[in-house]
Amino acid sequence: MNKFKITSDIIEIETNKSIGRGKAIGARALFEGIVRNSNEGQEVIKLEYECYESLAIKEGNLILDEATKQYALNDAFCVHRIGSLEIGETAVIVITASKHRDEAFRACRYIIDEVKIRVPIWKKEHYIDGESGWLKGAG
Amino acid sequence: MNKFKITSDIIEIETNKSIGRGKAIGARALFEGIVRNSNEGQEVIKLEYECYESLAIKEGNLILDEATKQYALNDAFCVHRIGSLEIGETAVIVITASKHRDEAFRACRYIIDEVKIRVPIWKKEHYIDGESGWLKGAG
Amino acid sequence: MADLLKIQVIYFAKIRELTGLTQETFIIKKGFTPSNVLGLIEEKHCIVLGVNFKIAINDEFSDWDFELRNGDNLVFIPPVTGG
């Protein structure tokens, strides 16, 4: 079951609407990370994401499995975009589905938090002044 | 700004995809409450929602305003369906948008939690044995 | 007539089913509160409703001891179960 995906295509919520369907599901939480126009005071014009794909998929699926067990989820899914992204485009989507809302919310948060510190994907920002830089990350 | 809506139509995520768009937005959280096939051990075949609409809209918008201030949101939205719903159909959607994910998640949770205790909407469950009942609620 | 008031009570959910009505007009004495009106409803329809309600008057949350005025719209709000 490979629920963690890497894509260079535009991510649309619609294409993922079949995730988390099932008669026992009462709650679905969805998180979208979006490219915004500023970071730490600098005006961003676009972003590039680069990925160590084989390990990213392995680690991403591990995170989804952890969340599924920990929060008794019916379904969990994550897709991360790579390549060049414009302001307003979706970089990552997480979807969780469970019987009750508490689990769906907490699992969704767990997944995006872990993805952001464990999955080998790197962001390079391009600024309005022509400069660009790889972000430093929390590490 | 009337961002809290009551509808008797099927709720589709797609029809609400314009919510929470804006160049400064970096995170969008979405919650869906869905009709599931069981509650407290009884098999549910459908649900009916009834609503005191004028007060529901007033109270719903108050909750969205509270969340917007408290979590510095760029956008907040909620739609609740009424009438007869089948298993698997969406009863309520909450969408929040903000600069960072922490605010979007916390606000989304705040809104659905408050809607479920403050907005005058009532759920009647129809069970497989032909019985039905108004749920008692937390009060 | 000076100390008689006409109010409208609107019924939802379980109360609507118990009374069999969506709304009902009551002529009440000046000084009557929602608490008094609930007593009238229980008496008239031979039902027991309890006190597990919030009160709304003219689409605003209000109190059990609010003194009703002529033309007021009164709603007894059962514990909500939306979402």
Place this chain on the structure above:
Amino acid sequence: MADLLKIQVIYFAKIRELTGLTQETFIIKKGFTPSNVLGLIEEKHCIVLGVNFKIAINDEFSDWDFELRNGDNLVFIPPVTGG
């Protein structure tokens, strides 16, 4: 040749830009660790990379003091910034 090993190093993000390469082959001595290889890279490309990396060997997280084997694929993973 018995105590020489051939390994592949794959570069991402900032290291890729600093070396100007997506991957590079190194012939190393038996007993060499990722830590030793990082030293070779810094020397060869005249760059300073620091130690703020995680290590992956053959697509598994590993350690700085892991003893490399012939044919291993080694990645120095900068702090991730996805999402």
